[in-house]
Structures are given as structure tokens and as C-alpha cells.
Amino acid sequence: MNSDDLTFDTGLLAPIWAGSPAEAATGDLAFLRAMLDAEVALARAQAAEGLISAGAVKDVTTAADALAREGTRTLALLARSGGNPVIPLVKALTKHAPEVHLGATSQDIMDTAFMLVAARTRAVVTADLDRTAVALARLAAAHRDTPMAGRTLTQHAVPTTFGLKAAGWRELVLDARDRLNAVVLPVQLGGAAGTMAAFEALVPRVDERRLLAGFAAQLGLAEPRLPWHTLRTPVADLAAALAFVTGALGKMAADVLVLSRTEIAEVAEGTGGGSSALPHKRNPVGATLIAASARSAPALAAVLFGSLAAEDERPSGAWHAEWSPLRDLLRHAGGSAAHAAVLAEGLRVDAGRMRANLDLTGGLIVAERLTAVLTPAIGRREARHLMERASLRVAADGISLRQAVLRETGPGDLDLTDLDELCDPATYLGSAAALTDQALTRRPAGDHDA
Template identity: 50%
Template sequence: MSDLLWPGDTRAAGLCTDEAVLTALLHVESAWLAALHHHGLTASSSASPHPAVPGSGPPHLAPDLSDLVDSRDLADLARDAEEGGNPVIPLVKLLKKRADVGNIHAGLTSQDVLDTGLVLVLRDAAARIREDLATQIEALAALADRHRGTDMVARTLTQHAIPTTFGLKVTGWLQGVLDARDALAAQDLPIQIGGAAGSLAAPTALAGSPAKARELVATTAATLGLPMREPWHTSRAPLTRFADALVTCTDAWGKIANDVLVGARPEIGELREGRGGGSSAMPNKQNPVLSVLIRRAALAAPPLAATLHIAAADAVDERPDGSWHVEWATLRTLARRTVVAGSQTADLLTGLRADPVRMASTLAEARPGIDAEQRRYGPSDRPYLGATDEIIDAVLARAAEKPC
């Protein structure tokens, strides 16, 4: 997958692609069939070990469906999805045609497979984002400590305010990234299986009792490595919370990018990217391209999350007519773009260059006006930096903690 109009999209590689979605849907169908087999509710003429999803529980003896459909079938599946409104319907038809086993998809509904498949895709994206957050935190902590004594001008409402240090400014960036880390760590996307209307009616009929139906779901969840949860067909908080966590990430990265863009202006010259981008017409330019692209993602993410909230608020009955459908591509786009922005932010921070001499010069030129507040509170032999060191130390201590 590539996107010519979203430069950097290739950083996300195979995450959230059509191929990834198809693989996830096949994992769900296979895991459910494995659960049926495990509980003695289906028979296969060619049983073979069913491989668990990475990070999942122990596999169960059942046919593996993942080899029956692959990327060569995507075009046909995409075309045929229009007839029933989702890609699971043609996928199930294809599996039943090609598999030498009964009870494929028995007890499930399309929403079970698609919701849980998307959860698997989002889980993979989140793992990548967490890696880049860790890189960002390490880089920011080092910058904050190294520049705790690098004096510079603080700016409020675009104007000079009071003296500060670049280390404290970076500490503010770090706090935003730590908030993003914690928000993402709090997400634990669960399995979503409820049958046709969220009542587990068909699984109960298959298994013989409600308790055994819930055991089927629990077994499937264990195989996929997902938390167990009661059906959430029309209670979309797991997805809106996840989207909000992604936006918390892009918000934090956007703030960093904005500050770098200001600091990299030639008339300010306090910051620069490790490797600037060129221009097709002006060879003298070294554009702060990473910051530009990160800011782009930060601007685009909130409307995508808003779409998911609108869809959740517009849900009706036991399967919404359109508001469920709008979630799929929206989630995929938001997650993939967040992955890209996370990688770009990690590169930006590991290569960021500060110019302490320029910072000091700007501060000197801002005097005596910038010291007005200090004079208001009386003369002092100490630099007017308040609790700067204590704040930096406290945030660095938080950065060293493991996320919840």
C-alpha cells in the first residue's frame, strides 16, 4: 500500500493495509473454527494445528483457513463486498467453497468478524506507535537534561515573555508525549462476538447453553490474544477511546512540530532539523519537512476521531445502517497516519539541533524589557527561572517509569 498524496505513508509498511485486514479476518474465522473444534462442535477431514496469532494463547487443533484466501483474491472480494455491504460476506462464501470442513462462520455474524478483525489490525498499529513513543521519550529526556541550563526567551501569544531554558521547553514536549504514552497504554481492545444481534443466540444454539457459548468466545479470545468482553455491537467506546488515544499522540507531536517550525524560521534560527528537505525551484532552501508533515497529521487526525464519535452517537438498533460502515476506513486511515507521524516524530527528535548561541543572543536582545516581571518582584541575584530544575527532574522521573 502506498499513498502518493500522503508523503511518508510508506513508513507504515504493511500496517492497516487491505492485506493486513484480510489476514486479520482470516485469523478471526480460523480462531472461531478452532474454538468450535476444541469444544467438539465441528469435524474436519484434514485437521492440522491451527497457528495462533502472535502474542496469543495456545493454538487449538483445527484447520487453518489462512492459506485458502490471499492477496490475489482482494480485487474480487472488494468488488463483491458491495452486494452485501461488507467484505466478510464474500470472504465467507469463498472459504466455504474452498475449505474441506464444515461449520465455517457458524454462529458468527459479519460484524463479529469485521469488528474483531479491525481490533487485531489496530493492535498491530498500536504496538508500532508504542515503539516510536519510547524512542521519542528517550530523545526528549536526553535533550531536556542536556539543555536544562540553555537560556532562551519564553514566548506567549507570539511575543517575548520571560526568560526560560530550552530544557524546560523540551520538558513541556516530553510531558505531552508521556500523556500520549499513557493514553495508548490504557487501551486494551477486546474481542467483539455477539452473533446476529448481540445476544449470542446462534452460538448458544450451537453450544447447547449460554455458558458454553461464552466459553466459545473466551476460547477464541485466548487464541487471538484479546481480552474477553461482552458484545459491544452498538456500544462503540472501545473504538472511540482508541481513536482518542491516537489523537492524543498526534496532538503532542503537533505541538513539538509547531515549536520547531517557529524556531527554524531563519529570522529566529534557534532550531533546525537534522536533515532539511529541498525545493524543486530554490536550491538554497532547507525546509523543515518532517515538522511540516507531522503538523499535517496533527491537523488531520481530530476530524477522523470526530467521525467515529459521530458514528457512535448515531448508532441505532442492533446494527447501525451506515454509522457502523463509516468506521472501517476511518479507523484504518487514522491508525496508519498516526503510525507514520510517530515514526517521523522519532526521526525529528533524534536529529533535532538546537543553537544555544542564537538562543542566548535573542534573550540578550530582548533585555531589559523581558526582565520586567522580575523587576516587579524586586531585585534578585538568582536567574529568574523559578522551579525550572525541579520541574525538569520531576518529568524525567516520570519518563523513567513504566507505563501503566
């Protein structure tokens, strides 16, 4: 075992994101690169406004490239004395680029780096959400007319189709994608207390708005209306969108977990996982990990919403509390999206088992339909009572609903010439096919620029 094994988090306890694109996009090296990119972008924007020279920009760029190759461990340890990693980062850069970080504060760089990491992670999350949506569209179209039991409060309710279920999953995935891409990710640039005063001290009558616009343009991020050191709308919006991503994917996972139970067995993951003790098991591991993330994310988002209550112009603690949960949220959303794409692309659907499960209750799943059909002839109240008695007969005598209805009504009491069709769950699907078709007309909303 080497020293790296003792100090570095390799994702051993986080199979949801270990090895995912989001892992690389949110690692310590990614944050180091983002902080350095922010410093270089600020230098370029300042040079454009005459605050520093072109030579100074070159010095900052060269120093940043060199520091990027040194790794993060030393910075992490040095960050303990000042409370954030920007302080030792700037100290290291200043040795070779004395005009780096002029007028900025640590939070300017750290917040900007977080938004940059979020933007880069959002791109990989969106790609996996797109894959998931495409796979679910295929499933919905292929099973547009595949009947299955609709379940409410764990029990059979009325028939539905697997196509409509898959279309519903896709709807949530697209909702998640659109919400995530609608989040505005701005740069941060306010100086020590959000007044940008130091920039004017460097160059009187400097155009701060133009400086800010140039900084944002360099990084492909949005230009904020105000410094947001303690106005944490961007972080709260991002937290909400990321938590929604995990929850939306969690709905699909929750359904897969139920439908893949041994006694239901209507779906199965394409690559089920094994068990350390039971050689016969093929566990729905992908759905399990997604479901776990969906349960973890709300608590992480809650920390970020709590940080909205930040005191003064720059806070002590509220800002610092954001870092770990925000990174974890990015990782959970990214890992969940990656697993969801694999899950949707490989999901196996057993239409025969769905039909067999529809028949488990002997036709009780269409009791609502028969009640509605009988109502015009005998009234709503009597129709309900008749169906309640028939349902009890099904359970007590082990007969079908069709047989029970015939026994309850007696020969010639009612016109039941269509009873066979009325008792067939596959003919009581309502508008499921049309709803599926309508859902599949939806396309993802256009991407937000930043």
C-alpha cells in the same frame, strides 16, 4: 503504467505514513490477514467447545492460508454487493471449509479484525513513541540549563530553558503512549443480533462465555462483557487515544516550526527537506508532516464519535462509516510517531542563537523580575509604572533596560547594586532546572495486555 497504478493507493498523497511501519500494519493485506486470523481463531475456539471438529479447524486454516495469497482486489470488488468484505471472504473460505464462520456475523469478524489491526499497529506506534521519549530525555538533560526566550501569544514573556521545553514535549509523548496502551481492544462475538443464539443452536448448553474467552485468548485480545455491535466504546476510546497521539506530537512539531524560522533559528531538523523552487531552503519537513496530521486527526475522530449514535442491535451506516477514518487515524498516529522519533533524534539546538534572541529586547524579558524586586522599596503600583516608563525608553531610545531603569530612578534613589545580575536573563530561570529534573523521573506506564 500498469493496472496497479490505476487502482491502488500507494501513499502518494500521504507522506506522513508512506513507508512507515504503520503503513504495512494497516494495509489491505493486513486487514485480510486479520479477518482470516479471526476466522481461524473462532474455529479453534469452537472446536475447543465441541461445536466443530479438529478436522474442520484444519480445513479453515488451510483455506485461510490459501486465500491470504490471493490478494485483496477481488474481495474488494465483491464487497460492493453485500456492503462489507467479510461476506465474499466467507463465501470463498466455505468452498474448502464448510464449517467456517458458524454462528458468527460479518460484524463479528470485521470488528475483531479491526481490533487486531489496532493492536498490531499500536505496538509499532508505541515503539516509535518510546524512541521519541528517549531522544527528548537526552535533549532535556543536555539543555537543562540552556536559557531561551519563553514566548506567550507569540511575544517574548520571561526566560525559560530549552531543557524544560524538551521535557514538556516528552511529558506529552508519555501521556500519549500511556493513553494509547490503556485502550482495551476486545474481540467481537455476538451473532446476528448480539444474543449469541446460533452457538446454542449448534450445540445446546454450550458455554458462550468460555467460547468467547477462548476466541479472545487465541488472538491476544480482550474479552468483552457484552457484544458491542452498537455499543462502540472500544472504537471511541481508540479514536480518542489516536487523536491524542497526533495532537501531542503536533505540539512538538508546532514549536519546532516556530523555532526553526529563519529569523529565530534556534533549532533545525537534522535532515531538512529541499524546495522545488528555492535551492537555499532546508524546510522542516518532518515537523510539517506531523503538524498536518495533528490537524487532520480530530476530524477523523469526530466521525467515529458520531458513530456512537448507532440504531438497533446492528446499524446501517454508522458501523460502515467507521472503517476508513479509523484506518486513517491509525496511519496518522503511526506516521506521526515515526517522523517524531526521527525529528527528536536528529534535532539540532543552537544555544548561542537562543542567547542572542534573549537579548533582542534589550533586557525587557526580565521586566517582571525588576518589578518584583522594586516593589518592596517603592510599592507595587509605582514599581509597575516605573517599569512601564523604562520599557518605553528602551523602545524609543534604543537603550538597554538597565540603562533605562537607571535613568528613571536617578542616582541614589534605590539600591541597584545588583542591577547587572538582575538584568541578565540567564539568572532568571525560576525552577526550570528542578522542573526538568522532576519531569525526567517519569517512566512510561506498564503496557496494557489488550
